[in-house]
Amino acid sequence: MDEATLSQRILDAYDDLTRRERNLAxxxxxxxxTLVLKSATDLSAQAGVSKATTARFFQRLGYPTYKTAQKIARSDEAGGAAPKLPARAAQRKAGRGDLAEHLANDVQNLVRSIEALRxxxxxxxxxSMAHAEKLWVVGFGDNYPLAHFARALLIRIKADVRMIPIGGFSVPEEFASIQPTDAMLALGIGRKTRSLRSIMRSAVxxxxxxxxxxxxxxxxxxxxxxxxLRCRTRGISVYESVAAPVSLITYLCSALALKLGATAIDRLQFIENIHDEWGDLVPGDL
Amino acid sequence: MDEATLSQRILDAYDDLTRRERNLAxxxxxxxxTLVLKSATDLSAQAGVSKATTARFFQRLGYPTYKTAQKIARSDEAGGAAPKLPARAAQRKAGRGDLAEHLANDVQNLVRSIEALRxxxxxxxxxSMAHAEKLWVVGFGDNYPLAHFARALLIRIKADVRMIPIGGFSVPEEFASIQPTDAMLALGIGRKTRSLRSIMRSAVxxxxxxxxxxxxxxxxxxxxxxxxLRCRTRGISVYESVAAPVSLITYLCSALALKLGATAIDRLQFIENIHDEWGDLVPGDL
DNA sequence: CAATGAAATTTCAAAAATGCATCATTTATT
DNA sequence: AATAAATGATGCATTTTTGAAATTTCATTG
Structure with a gap:
């Protein structure tokens, strides 16, 4: 198996590709x-490129022909399609194509997750979040950074967004302020703790x-x-992938912002102004 | 001031750029x-491109000439250096295809970011990270959750991973422990603070x-x-997209784990065991 | 086993991109 | 102010890219 994978080859050759070839890439x-499923003609059409360009593209990538590339891809797919043991002692050398695999995996997680959402x-x-008086964001352990992230987005459009756990404060005392008019965003990616379950039960x-x-x-x-809401989090190597959860959280928050409308926009603007007044560094500058 | 900034124009036009133009871009x-400091001739030389191409490049970007572009850039630099309103009021209606758009955007950010990485x-x-004695993760403001996330991954494979800012501790006092044998991962997505710049300078x-x-x-x-390392973070609506940064961080950490080899694996395993012993995990179960 | 037809590749001419050389303008020097 | 030097724009020749059409390949069927 000295043949590089498609994504690897593309990334390697990327800088040498012409404009139309980049579309394909x-x-x-x-x-x-796509390579496995579609014909070269279809692929060309989808990329808005002539068939000639597609043929040349695969040759430039080092395959003799499109068919060959497809054949290789198919056999790869069939052969060791599932190199998927997350905790396996990783044998792969940290070479170049690793990155391509990682990318493909995250893209797939993203797409599949979003597709599956109802x-x-x-x-x-x-x-629920729009109508809530207070918002609670809950994330223990590995979910804590995610919760932090979610809260950072939410606090820009909602006035009262609480986080659990926080600081070094006792959870029950904080949690006691919950009300039927509130909403809670609970994050349970990966390892779940008993506390999470308890809190969710109490909240319900x-x-x-x-x-x-x-x-x-x-x-x-x-x-x-x-x-x-479920996300795919399969990771290629030792870690889970959180690309999908992060993307979903971002989506939820922006949809919420839109739903809140003027209120949210005003708040965003207000925050922006404060930043400006306080003289934080301008974007782009370092 | 309805003129877009240089970076914005480049990003907008990116798909239409030819190979040499992309070098410039x-x-x-x-x-x-560079635009402010160097001459078109220098820029051309640095990009390995003819002067003609450079001239045409700026025309394609919408500037009448290179000189004009330079003039605008200079006045922007001097004047109010913030022509980029991050909180642009989102006009798009919260329709259905929104989600699809969001997904497509994130996927694109991901793919394009990875493509561009060297x-x-x-x-x-x-x-650097592998050889470092201590690791420092720095993230202020919006980058704080990201930093937290990065640290969560790193602490599983490295023994000494410090975070800045932390808790309510004074930054300089914490930072004072830095040594030439350390490495720092500094996160500067979106708004950058002065503190970030200062810390990075001091670290270097x-x-x-x-x-x-x-x-x-x-x-x-x-x-x-x-x-x-640069990521695309363009968001469709009110928020920036952090899918690419998150993905890149994950990749960096798993590559690091692989490089560290047995050490990292052992540590991971050890942590796993502790979790088991403490019984705080309910894998899959809630 | 030839005929068939869909699909991929190659050919070739048009279009686009690129660099060289030249020209116009600005800037520096005496 | 005159001249030299430098810089950027532009015309033109060459090279590269690209798509339509012709050709070839290949699996399937009669």
Whole structure:
């Protein structure tokens, strides 16, 4: 197996590609399956490029012909399609194509996750957050950075966004302020703690709306959450991939901003002004 | 002031650029000051491109001539250096295809970011981190969650990973422990603070290796960082997209884990065991 | 096993891109 | 102020890129 993978080859050759070839390259990087599934003619059409260009493209990549490339891709797909043991002692040398694999994996996680989301559930989640008086963001352990991230987005458009756990404060005392008019965004990617479960249960019990963002290995259910949103988090190497959760959180927050409308925009603007007045560095400058 | 900034124009036109023009584009994105400081002839030489190409490049970008572009850049630099309103009021309606758009945007950010990364720089970054005695992760403001995230990954494979800012501790006192044998991962996505710049400068000065992870609007340079890694962060709506930075951080850390080899694996395993013993995990279960 | 037809490749001429050389303008020097 | 030097724009010749059409390949069928 000295043959490089498609994505690897593309990345290696990227700087030498012409404009139209780059169209093809981007398309294939975003969805490597295209090579396996589609014909060269289709691919050309999709990229808005002539068939001639497609043929030349694959030759430049080092394949003798398109068909050859497709054949190789197919056999690869069939052969060792699942090099997927996350915790396996990684044998792969930290060479170049590693990056291509990582990219392909994250793109796939992203696409598959979003595809699988049900729009009515999303709508309900956004609705809940929009109507909530207070927002709670919960993330223990590995989810703590994610929670922090989510809160950073939310606090720009909502006035009262609380985080759990926080500082070194005792969780129950903080949590006691929860009300039926509140909504909670609970993050449960990867390892879940008992505290998470407890809090979610209590929140549901208190009458607050609970949105649970988790991975595919998780149960969910009406006793812990009103809406459960699942993301793919499969990682290639030692770590899970959080590209999909992060993207989803960002989406949720911007959808929420749009729903809130003027209120949110004003708040954003206000915050912006404060930053300016305080003389934080301008964007771009270092 | 309805004129877009140079970086913005480049990004907008990026797909229409030819090969040589992209050389110029990449150069200018990495260091926008070039336009202000250098002559078109120098710029051409540096990009390995003829002067004619440079002239035409600026015309394609919408400037009448190179001189005009330079003039505008200079006045921007002097005047109110912030022509870039991050909080542009989003007019788009919260329709359905929104999600698809969001996804497409994030995927593109991901792919384009990875394409643009230079593998030798990546290698250097990983090398630095691997050899470092202590690792420092720096992230102010919006970058704080990202820093937290990075640290969460790193602490599983390296014994001494410090974060700045932390808790409510005074930064200089913490930072004082830095040594020439250390490495620093500095995060500068979006708004950069003075503190960030100061810390990076001091770190470089102290002899530590500094890796700067930022967006495309940023300058970078040897006085603040040894390696600068750029990500696309364009967002569709009110927020920037951090899919690419998150993905890159994950990649860096797993590459680092691989490079460290057994040491890292052992540590991971050890942590896993502790989690098990403490019984705080309910894998999959909630 | 030839005929068939869809699909991929190659050919070739048009279009685009690029660099060289030249020209116009600005800037520096005496 | 006159002249030299430098810089950027532009015309033109050459090279590269590109798509339409012709040709070839290849699997399938009669």
């Amino acid at each position: 981007d398309l294939l990087l975003e969805d490597p399956d 729009s009515d559930e999303l709508a309900r989640a956004i609705q 019990h208190s009458g607050a709306q609970v949105i649970y963002l988790t991975d595919q290995a998780s149960r969910g259910g009406p006793d812990v959450a009103h809406v459960t | 990449d150069l200018l994105l990495e260091d926008p000051d 593998s030798d720089e990546l290698a250097r970054a990983i090398q 000065h102290s002899g530590a290796q500094v890796i700067y992870l930022t967006d495309q609007a940023s300058r970078g340079g040897p006085d603040v960082a040894h390696v600068t």
